[in-house]
Amino acid sequence: MGSEPPGRRPRGLRGLRKPAKKRPAGPSPAETTGESDAAEPPAETTSSVINAVLYRDGHRVSTHDTLAEAFRQQRATSGTLAWIGLHRPSRDELLTLASEFDLHPLAVEDALEAHQRPKLERYGGTLFVVLRAARYLDDPEEVDFGELHVFVGRDFVLTVRHGGAPDLSAVRARMEDTPELLKRGPEAVLYAILDAVVDGYAPVVAGVQNDIDEIETEVFGGDPRVSRRIYELSREVVEFQRATRPLNGMLESLTAGFEKYAIDEELRRYLRDVADHALHTTERVDGFRQALQDILAVNATLVNQQQNAEMRALAEAGFEQNEEIKKISSWAAILFAPTLVGTIYGMNFAHIPELHWTFGYPVAIGLMALVCVSLYFIFKRRDWL
Numbered sequence: 001m002g003s004e005p006p007g008r009r010p011r012g013l014r015g016l017r018k019p020a021k022k023r024p025a026g027p028s029p030a031e032t033t034g035e036s037d038a039a040e041p042p043a044e045t046t047s048s049v050i051n052a053v054l055y056r057d058g059h060r061v062s063t064h065d066t067l068a069e070a071f072r073q074q075r076a077t078s079g080t081l082a083w084i085g086l087h088r089p090s091r092d093e094l095l096t097l098a099s100e101f102d103l104h105p106l107a108v109e110d111a112l113e114a115h116q117r118p119k120l121e122r123y124g125g126t127l128f129v130v131l132r133a134a135r136y137l138d139d140p141e142e143v144d145f146g147e148l149h150v151f152v153g154r155d156f157v158l159t160v161r162h163g164g165a166p167d168l169s170a171v172r173a174r175m176e177d178t179p180e181l182l183k184r185g186p187e188a189v190l191y192a193i194l195d196a197v198v199d200g201y202a203p204v205v206a207g208v209q210n211d212i213d214e215i216e217t218e219v220f221g222g223d224p225r226v227s228r229r230i231y232e233l234s235r236e237v238v239e240f241q242r243a244t245r246p247l248n249g250m251l252e253s254l255t256a257g258f259e260k261y262a263i264d265e266e267l268r269r270y271l272r273d274v275a276d277h278a279l280h281t282t283e284r285v286d287g288f289r290q291a292l293q294d295i296l297a298v299n300a301t302l303v304n305q306q307q308n309a310e311m312r313a314l315a316e317a318g319f320e321q322n323e324e325i326k327k328i329s330s331w332a333a334i335l336f337a338p339t340l341v342g343t344i345y346g347m348n349f350a351h352i353p354e355l356h357w358t359f360g361y362p363v364a365i366g367l368m369a370l371v372c373v374s375l376y377f378i379f380k381r382r383d384w385l
Contacts, residue, residue: 048086048089048093049066049067049086049089049093050085050087050168051172052065052066052067052069052070052082052084052085053083053084053172054070054073054074054077054081054082055080055081056077056079056080057079057179057183058179058180058182059176059179059182060176062077067084067097067100070082070084074155074156080155081157081185082155083159083189084097084156085159085168085172086158086161087161088160088161088162089112089160091112094108094111095108101153103126103151103158104126104128107121107149107151110130114147114149115147116147117242118246118250119246119250120250120254126151126152127150127151127153128150129149129190129250130147131147131247132145132147132242132243133147133166133197133200133243134146134201134204135164135165135166135200135203136206141211142232142236143207143208143236143239144163145163145239146162146164146165146166147162148160148166149161150190150193152186152189152190154186157186157189157190165200166196166197166200167196167200168193168196170196171189171192171193175188184264184267185264187264191267191270191271194251194271194274195274198274198281201244202281204240205281205284205285208233208285208288209288211229212233212291212292212295215229215233215292216295219295219302220302222302222306226299227296230292230299233292234289234292234293237285237288237289240288241282241285244278244281244282245282245285247278247282248279248282251274251275251278254271255275326384327384329384330376330379331385338371341367341368342364
């Protein structure tokens with residue numbers, strides 16, 4: 001996640017990188033030690049130490065498998081910087097680090113519990129930074145968030161990672177490739193981590209933008225499942241906002257302490273560059289949330305229009321059905337009149353008066369015809385026929 005997109009001009013901390021020297025044949029130090037900040041700790045060990053490395057003048061001095069070895073070597077070697085990376089450490093491991101580097105209990109508690117908001121706090125000579133990294137997962141088309149806690153002291157940098165992002169092995173490799181930057185001290189490592197986290201937002205922004213474009217197509221295509229997708233993406237964007245929005249204030253606080261803590265001028269430039277990109281990311285994410293709100297409103301309007309069209313179609317169908325029922329009812333009433341007369345005179349009673357009347361039959365037929373014609377004209381006037 002910390003690598004630059006193809007064709008992008010190197011910026012920020014990468015700006016000091018010299019032309020790459022040809023490496024000697026054979027594996028790199030990280031390969032020989034099996035180190036990778038991006039890897040999970042081996043399942044067979046309870047240690048959460050991913051890297052415990054000492055640097056002096058921007059160059060790697062030693063690599064250690066345990067915290068005790070790193071502490072012992074740093075005490076014995078003056079002028080070294082300890083850069084220790086941990087992944088979901090245990091309480092005992094963090095308390096050991098707290099005792100060795102005099103970490104504040106509140107910061108240690110935050111690092112243990114995780115689920116913290118991005119923030120920057122200073123406890124005496126130690127700077128404590130919480131960052132929310134993000135990465136875009138292509139297959140499920142969703143954003144995965146990680147949490148990173150960074151302790152920065154006079155001669156140490158401790159990183160405590162919760163989750164899969166960010167890939168700190170890339171940060172370490174970049175810093176080791178630019179020793180003139182690494183020798184500037186722990187602040188340079190912090191800015192490199194900030195740069196990697198902010199750069200890691202770029203593919204997430206691109207992925208979310210692509211999702212929004214797809215959702216717009218689905219909305220106007222009438223996909224009934226799009227409402228759920230809008231809701232899920234909106235939740236991810238809100239989470240993305242929580243990860244990125246505090247960065248601006250954090251970077252402003254760092255900028256405000258330039259003079260007080262005598263920050264190197266080059267590092268100030270790097271930080272301002274990171275702040276610019278963080279601000280750009282925050283604006284994009286805010287735009288995503290507004291866009292999703294607009295899309296949701298458009299989708300609601302389209303769904304409402306579709307429902308109205310369906311209701312109109314049902315009403316028209318009901319009206320047509322009602323007209324047919326009127327016609328059927330009218331003809332049924334017309335046919336009912338002669339049926340009634342015929343039924344009465346079809347009864348087998350001996351004393352029906354008209355049975356033996358000479359004009360009984362034509363009167364009965366005339367009566368039936370008169371009733372039928374009268375009903376026909378009545379229904380016709382009412383537009384039932």
